Amino acid sequence: MIKINRLLHTGIIVADIARSRAFYEGLLGLVPSDKRPAMNFEGVWYDIGFNQLHLMVVPNPYADAELPAHGGRDYHVAFAVDDVMAIKQALDEAGVEYSMSMSGRAALFCRDPDGNALEFSAVKMD
Incomplete structure (x- = not known):
């Protein structure tokens, strides 16, 4: 049996690193990590607690995919926050x-500029 200790990072594909x-x-409000080694593609890493988010500028095999209207029914990255209403206000x-969680819990979903x-x-x- 495989024993997984914790999730280390999530990598997502982006087209324009500046955007x-x-x-x-x-x-x-994420802060870039200095832990990213030199690689043969552009990107940036962000430390989020024990985990990281990796943005990668690489060819996107999903570029022509039709995305569900609600991000909760798509591949997604979930962030723990203190106050969903503060996130809602910032997004507004x-x-x-964005769309609010369909389960009725205090959560919302949005997409980044690349549709993630x-x-x-x-x-x-x-």
């Missing part, structure tokens, strides 16, 4: 479309 950094750093102010689905879920961190 993506403006979204992830400017709107979401930035003109970013993101979830923001209110989770108490102990």
